[in-house]
Amino acid sequence: MKSFKTLLLGTAAAMVAVSGVYADGHEGKRGRDGEVKIIYWQAPSILNPYLSGGTKDIESASMIVEPLARFNDKGELVPYLVESIPTVENGGVSADLKTITWKIKPGIKWSDGTDFTSADVAFTAKYCMDPAGGCAQSAKFDGVDVVETPDPLTVVVKFKEPKPVPYAAFVGGQSPIIQAAQFAECLGAKAPECTEANFGPIGTGPFVVTNFKPNDVIQMKANENYREEGKPAFASVTFKGGGDAAAAGRAVMETGEFDYAWNMQLAPDVLKKMAEGGKGVPISAFGTLVERLEMNMTDPSPSLPEGERSTAKHPHPILSDERVRRALSMAIDRPLLVEIGYGQAGRPTCNLVPAPQAWASDNTACLTQDIEGAKKLLEDAGWKVGGSGFREKDGKVLKLTYQTSTNAVRQDFQAIIKQNWKDIGVDTELRNISGSVFFGGDPASPDTFQKFYADVEMYANNFDGTDPEQYLTQYTCEKAPRPETQWQGENINRYCNAEYDKLAVELGKTAELSKRQELAKRMNDMLTKDSMTIVPLVDRGRVSAASVTLGGIVLNTWDSELWNVADWYRKK
Amino acid sequence: MLFISLVIFLVIKLSPSDPTAGLPLTIPPDVREKIRESLGFNDPFHIQFLLWLKQLVYTEPKFWMNKLWGTDFEVGQRMISYATRSPVMDLVVQRIPQTLWVVGISYIVGILIAVPLGIISAYKQYSIFDQIGTFISMIGFSVPTFFTGVLMILLFSVTLGWFPSIYDTTHEITDWNSFLFQVKQSIMPIMVLGLFNAAQISRYMRASMLENLTQDYVRTARAKGVKERSVVLVHVLRNSMIPVVTVIALNLPSVFGGALITEQVFQVNGLGQLLILAIQGGDVPVVQTVTVIFAVLIVLFSLIADVLYGMLDPRIRYD
Numbered sequence: 002m003k004s005f006k007t008l009l010l011g012t013a014a015a016m017v018a019v020s021g022v023y024a025d026g027h028e029g030k031r032g033r034d035g036e037v038k039i040i041y042w043q044a045p046s047i048l049n050p051y052l053s054g055g056t057k058d059i060e061s062a063s064m065i066v067e068p069l070a071r072f073n074d075k076g077e078l079v080p081y082l083v084e085s086i087p088t089v090e091n092g093g094v095s096a097d098l099k100t101i102t103w104k105i106k107p108g109i110k111w112s113d114g115t116d117f118t119s120a121d122v123a124f125t126a127k128y129c130m131d132p133a134g135g136c137a138q139s140a141k142f143d144g145v146d147v148v149e150t151p152d153p154l155t156v157v158v159k160f161k162e163p164k165p166v167p168y169a170a171f172v173g174g175q176s177p178i179i180q181a182a183q184f185a186e187c188l189g190a191k192a193p194e195c196t197e198a199n200f201g202p203i204g205t206g207p208f209v210v211t212n213f214k215p216n217d218v219i220q221m222k223a224n225e226n227y228r229e230e231g232k233p234a235f236a237s238v239t240f241k242g243g244g245d246a247a248a249a250g251r252a253v254m255e256t257g258e259f260d261y262a263w264n265m266q267l268a269p270d271v272l273k274k275m276a277e278g279g280k281g282v283p284i285s286a287f288g289t290l291v292e293r294l295e296m297n298m299t300d301p302s303p304s305l306p307e308g309e310r311s312t313a314k315h316p317h318p319i320l321s322d323e324r325v326r327r328a329l330s331m332a333i334d335r336p337l338l339v340e341i342g343y344g345q346a347g348r349p350t351c352n353l354v355p356a357p358q359a360w361a362s363d364n365t366a367c368l369t370q371d372i373e374g375a376k377k378l379l380e381d382a383g384w385k386v387g388g389s390g391f392r393e394k395d396g397k398v399l400k401l402t403y404q405t406s407t408n409a410v411r412q413d414f415q416a417i418i419k420q421n422w423k424d425i426g427v428d429t430e431l432r433n434i435s436g437s438v439f440f441g442g443d444p445a446s447p448d449t450f451q452k453f454y455a456d457v458e459m460y461a462n463n464f465d466g467t468d469p470e471q472y473l474t475q476y477t478c479e480k481a482p483r484p485e486t487q488w489q490g491e492n493i494n495r496y497c498n499a500e501y502d503k504l505a506v507e508l509g510k511t512a513e514l515s516k517r518q519e520l521a522k523r524m525n526d527m528l529t530k531d532s533m534t535i536v537p538l539v540d541r542g543r544v545s546a547a548s549v550t551l552g553g554i555v556l557n558t559w560d561s562e563l564w565n566v567a568d569w570y571r572k573k
Numbered sequence: 574m575l576f577i578s579l580v581i582f583l584v585i586k587l588s589p590s591d592p593t594a595g596l597p598l599t600i601p602p603d604v605r606e607k608i609r610e611s612l613g614f615n616d617p618f619h620i621q622f623l624l625w626l627k628q629l630v631y632t633e634p635k636f637w638m639n640k641l642w643g644t645d646f647e648v649g650q651r652m653i654s655y656a657t658r659s660p661v662m663d664l665v666v667q668r669i670p671q672t673l674w675v676v677g678i679s680y681i682v683g684i685l686i687a688v689p690l691g692i693i694s695a696y697k698q699y700s701i702f703d704q705i706g707t708f709i710s711m712i713g714f715s716v717p718t719f720f721t722g723v724l725m726i727l728l729f730s731v732t733l734g735w736f737p738s739i740y741d742t743t744h745e746i747t748d749w750n751s752f753l754f755q756v757k758q759s760i761m762p763i764m765v766l767g768l769f770n771a772a773q774i775s776r777y778m779r780a781s782m783l784e785n786l787t788q789d790y791v792r793t794a795r796a797k798g799v800k801e802r803s804v805v806l807v808h809v810l811r812n813s814m815i816p817v818v819t820v821i822a823l824n825l826p827s828v829f830g831g832a833l834i835t836e837q838v839f840q841v842n843g844l845g846q847l848l849i850l851a852i853q854g855g856d857v858p859v860v861q862t863v864t865v866i867f868a869v870l871i872v873l874f875s876l877i878a879d880v881l882y883g884m885l886d887p888r889i890r891y892d
Contacts, residue, residue, distance in 0.1 A: 040739070044850060046656040053656070054608075135611025139604050190611070193658035194650075200659065215657040215664060216850045217842040218742050241739065243850070244840045248726075252739050255731045259739070278731070 032223045032236030034571035037551070039563070040259040042249040044216045044242025049199040050175055051129050052192060054137035059174045060263070061219055061240055063561035065112075066177035066204035069103050069122070069156075070168070072559035074286060076357025076467040078168060082109055082117065082178065082205060086168075089512055098163035098512055103156040103171070110226040111180055112209045119150035122171060124181035126158075133189035141169045141176045165512040166468050173466070174561035178205070207233040207567035217242060227567065234553075234570035247271070253546040254281035260548040263562060269344025272544065281549055285345050287542035288558030289356055289472075290463040292347075292414075294403075294536040296320050296329075299495045301402075301454045308484045311453050313495055319399065320456060324382040326533035328375040329457075330367055332421045339539055341417065342410040350540035354469045354525045357559070362522040364530050367537075375425045384426070392426040400428040404448075405459040406436040414459065414538070444488045451482040453493060461541060467559055468517070473524045474505040476534075496534045501527055575626075577868045578861070582622050585857055592655040592855040612655050614857070625861060628652040633662050655856045664847060665862065671742065672843030676832045679763040683770025684821065690771065691778020691817075695786060696805060706775065713772030722765045722838035729761060736761050742842040762839040766832060770824070777820045781813040788812075815886050822878030826871040 045061040047053045069083045078086045084104045087093020094101050109117040126148040129136040136142075144164055149157040158170060170176055180203045187195035201210040205228070208221035219240040223233050241259070249262040250271075255278030265272055265283060272283055300315035309315060319325055335349035351367035354360055379392055379399075387393035391400065403419070405411045412433060419429040432455065434448045440460075447454050464472035474480075475491035478498075482490035501524060508520045528535045545562060547554050553568040592612060609615055613624075628651060635646040651660040690710070694703040713721075730738035737758050746752050785791065786809055794804045833845035840846070844863055851859035 046654075046850075046854070047658055049658075052658055132607070133611065135608040137604065137608055139607065192611075193653050196659040196663075199657075212743065214667060214742065214842060215654075215659060216847060220743055239743065241742075241840070243842075243846060244739070244837065248738065248838075248840070251726070251731060256734065256738050258737055 028231055029234070031225075031227070031231055031233065034234040034236070036237045036239060037235040037261070037569060037571075038239045038241065038259045039261045039263075040241045040244075040249045040252055041263045042242070042244050042246050045219060045240070046215050047199050048202055048210065048213060048219070049179070050177060051134075051136045051138055051179070052199060054175075057242060057263075060561040060563050061242075062177065062202065063174040063206070063563050064208045064221065064238065064240075064566050065206045065210060066179060066202050067206045068173055068177045069105075069171040070173075071561075071564055072173055072467055072557070073564075074555045074557040074559070076359075076559045078172065078467075080106075082106060088514075094167060094512070098165055098167070099160050101158045101160075101164075101167040103158070105154040105156065106228070107154060109205055109228050111203050111205060112224045112226050113180075113203050114226055115180075115182065116153070117178075117205055118153040119156045120153070121181045122156045122178050123148045123150050124184070125176075125178050126170060128179065128184055128188060128192075129176075131189040131192075134192045136192075138175050141172075143169070145170055165509070165517070166470070169466075173559075174564065180204075208238055211237075229567065232567045234568075238566075250275045250283075250546050251278075253548055254278045254283070256280065257548065260551045261554070262546040265346075265544040265546050267544075269340075269342075269346070272344065275546075279549070281546050283345055283544050283546050284554065284556050285542045285544045286556035286558050287348065287356055287540055288463060289354065289469070290461055290541040291350060291353060291355055291537050292459065292461040292539040292541055293353070294329075294418075294457050294459050294538060295453075295493050296326050296534055296536065297453050297456050297458075297494065298497075298534065301456060303454075311495070312483050313481065313497065317456070318397075319401070322382050323532060324378045325384070325399075326536070328378040328382075328425060329422065329427065330533050330536045331371045331375040331378070332425045332427075333367075333418055333536070333538065334370045334421055335368060335538055338414055338417060341413055343539060343541060346542050346544045347539045348542070350537050351529060352525055352537055352540075353529055353535050354464075354472070354521060355537070355540040357467050360467070360469060360518050360521050362525045362529075364526060366530060370421070372421075372424055379425060379427075386426050389428075390426065391428040398428060399426065400430065401456040402430045402432060403457040403459070404432040404434060404439075404455040406439040406450075407433045408436065411459060449488065450493060451488050451490065453482070453495075458493075459538075469521050469525075470508050470517070473521060474508065476524075476528055477502045477505050494534045496528065496532070498527065498532075574865075574868065574872070578626070578865045579622065581864045581868070582625070582861055583618075585860055586618055586621070592857070614655070621857075625652065625858060629862065629865070636662075652858050652862065654851070654859045656851070656854045656859070657856075661858050661862050664859065665844065665866065668842055668844050668847050671841055672832060672836070672845065675759055675762050675836070675841055675843060676766065678759070679766035680770055680825065682763055682767035683774060686767065686771040687774035688778055688817075690775040692782055692805065692810065694775070694779045695782030698783065703779075706779075710772035710775050713768040714776070718765050718769055718835045719838055721768065722762070722835055725761050725765060726838070738839075740839050740841045742840075759841075762835050762841055765838075766835050773824065774817065774821060777817050778813065781816050782809060785809045785813045811885070815882065818881050818885060819878050822874050822881060825874045826867060 041057050043057040045057045047058050048062045048065060050059045050062050067081050070078050070080050070086055073079045080086055082105055084106055085091065087101050087103060089096065105119060111117055126142060126145060128134065129139055130142050130145065144160045144162055146159045146161045149159065151157060160167065171178065183198050183203050184195065187198055200213045207224055207227050209224045210219060211222050212220040221238040221240065223236050246264065246266045250265050250267060252259040253262040254275040257280035276283055297311060297320060298317055299311050299313055300317050301311045305315060339347040339349055349368050351364045352362055384392035384394045384399050389398065391398050393399065403415060405415060415431045419431060422429050438446055438448050439450050450458055450460055476496050477492065480490045480492035481495040482488045504520055504524050508517060511517050511520060529537060543558055545556060550572050552570045552572045555565050556562060557564050592609065592614060613621065632649050632651055636648045636651060638644045639646055639648060652662065654661045654664060657664065690706050694706045697703055726738045729735045740758055744751065744755060746755050791804060791809060794808050832843060833849060836843045836845040837849055848860065848863045851863065
């Protein structure tokens with residue numbers, strides 16, 4: 002029911018957006034606004050997303066080829082080439098969760114004028130599931146048994162196992178539908194030989210390729226067979242690739258040569274300076290990437306024998322006390338961290354799952370710094386201020402090692418947090434380790450984030466898509482890195498709670514969306530505000546830049562950034 | 574050449590480059606392995622190298638003969654780039670005109686500036702003109718092109734708004750106005766590279782002129798009453814050009830190296846940019862082919878320098 006409601010809300014939102022367009026007086030003939038120029042500082046090398054997993058290729062191709070359904074800017078599924086999103090409630094997904102039935106909108110045509118049918122969808126699955134093809138998106142088709150086409154407008158996908166979330170194949174920019182007629186000769190090992198098709202796929206999207214120079218530029222024109230009247234507003238697109246983020250930002254915000262620039266990975270002050278150019282503005286949106294502190298629940302002390310350090314055998318002497326962890330979180334000035342490190346591209350958060358909205362817990366207690374409260378908690382826990390100015394208990398000083406990867410922003414964060422902790426009487430020793438070692442996962446190295454030979458560590462992580470199931474089930478007891486698993490495993494904190502494990506199993510069996518969201522929120526809260534095992538700091542967003550004359554842009558972190566390019570128009 | 578290409582191949586293969594390294598982390602390791610396999614990345618070294626060699630010297634020439642003269646050879650699988658899954662040679666051919674336009678003109682501009690600058694600097698040694706010329710060429714020599722390039726963009730594109738900061742590679746010259754636009758958009762990359770070249774060549778020109786100006790034959794010529802103008806521009810210049818021509822010819826391939834960075838700064842879609850993107854993307858066939866092309870150019874231009882010697886200096890004869 003909830004999903005239907007979110008769907009309705011989504012539709013309502015879309016209608017509001019549409020009426021907004023009308024209010025601005027931006028309806029009219031297709032191609033009325035001339036040319037739009039987009040710049041990606043990574044250049045697209047191919048327009049077939051199945052042969053390249055690169056973001057630049059997927060996003061540029063998303064203007065040409067479309068999936069059956071997309072995620073909107075709130076992370077909700079919206080139908081594109083189908084009439085509605087199949088769910089258990091509306092009968093589109095079978096009760097045993099092993100079949101999903103998509104109903105294609107009638108009358109959709111490919112850009113070459115032929116009909117779009119279920120056969121094209123089935124062909125797409127065949128294309129990507131061919132073992133010799135090296136399909137980059139084959140994970141999207143995991144568990145798919147067979148794709149059936151009972152009639153030209155119906156696609157039935159059957160899974161080998163029950164799939165509570167069957168929205169991977171044919172959903173989102175990574176998994177668009179390609180035309181069976183065009184790619185018929187390109188199956189398997191022949192896939193790379195079809196240069197012409199890979200460089201100019203026929204699609205159902207708002208634009209058609211007219212000229213593609215790999216690793217450089219794409220020229221497109223409006224698709225005359227696009228299903229919506231009066232869209233796209235632009236008659237042609239120049240999609241330039243290459244250079245660097247600074248050059249792209251300059252071209253949009255300072256010289257105004259381009260209308261839209263992707264992924265402005267620039268320091269906040271550089272971005273601000275560019276925006277003063279006045280030709281364009283930075284726009285931002287948030288996904289699920291969270292910079293966080295991870296508390297070690299086990300003892301990393303070097304005095305322990307190798308193989309027992311940082312394992313469940315020895316609980317952490319200081320951080321096992323929940324009050325200490327909470328005090329450490331309360332002492333942190335998150336808004337300051339955001340201002341210094343990310344500017345517009347970040348916001349303080351207390352959640353491990355900060356988005357999509359429907360999945361995010363209402364958890365904001367950590368946002369304001371509370372030094373006094375933190376001091377009091379430490380007093381209660383028996384840590385009294387000693388002669389050195391730092392707190393002591395049983396003759397032991399409250400001192401922590403805090404490690405992260407080498408990166409200017411992370412080192413700034415370390416310095417600020419060290420100061421915050423000093424204010425409540427906690428001594429901190431900082432370490433930074435080269436990213437290639439820290440994230441390298443080499444079981445022989447003592448410095449990997451999995452081994453966690455420190456008390457606290459900091460990094461960022463996110464999850465793919467909008468459903469955090471796999472992400473949250475990383476924190477079950479058995480996923481803790483330990484010598485027996487070659488130090489592999491995602492439960493970095495060695496958090497272990499039988500109740501949490503039970504919830505994880507339940508989540509794997511639940512299909513109803515509202516229940517899943519409920520469970521995910523509970524699990525998120527258990528890890529964050531209830532136990533302070535994971536101390537989230539900043540929700541890191543994405544920043545792009547758009548010309549002040551460009552209208553209709555809705556930045557989306559759940560799908561291609563260019564997902565709604567058909568709705569873009571020129572402000573007059 | 575065979576040896577050069579083998580060394581290049583081994584260097585690329587031994588470096589930890591991976592065509593799937595640039596993919597998002599959400600693509601699982603087993604899918605990556607399948608991609609590598611489908612690209613032939615996991616084949617043994619010698620097979621990969623021999624296949625590449627066969628494609629370069631056997632398959633590709635046949636393809637181009639078919640294309641140019643309409644012959645009808647059977648063409649096998651052409652060399653395929655990892656990132657674009659298209660024939661490498663098509664990419665190279667697509668990019669050569671831009672590189673020739675920008676690098677070629679910048680070199681000519683560089684020579685046109687450098688030769689007179691060198692002559693005057695030497696003739697009026699330690700004059701103000703010489704001092705300024707030395708200063709400018711020192712700057713051109715020591716400041717890298719990625720710095721002068723960005724500086725020029727900030728000055729002429731952002732502040733003054735005269736020239737576009739990003740090269741429009743789809744531009745076609747159809748009339749006078751579009752030609753003017755082409756000049757406008759290439760003027761900055763050409764000047765950046767031109768300054769760099771001029772700096773180098775003018776130093777050699779000046780040194781060589783200075784050496785010749787004090788020679789006996791110059792005094793003899795002057796004593797004979799030859800006009801000063803022809804003493805300098807005919808007698809001295811011709812003799813001074815010999816080492817300069819060597820430098821010009823030998824430096825030409827290295828200009829492609831300088832163009833590597835300049836092309837990236839201005840986003841000119843030339844060979845240099847192709848090479849940089851290919852290195853970043855672990856695209857072995859493209860890196861391999863483009864570097865070998867550069868190697869061929871170096872050998873070729875050394876040869877040209879040798880031949881030019883003979884023409885300029887009658888004392889050298891190849892029998």
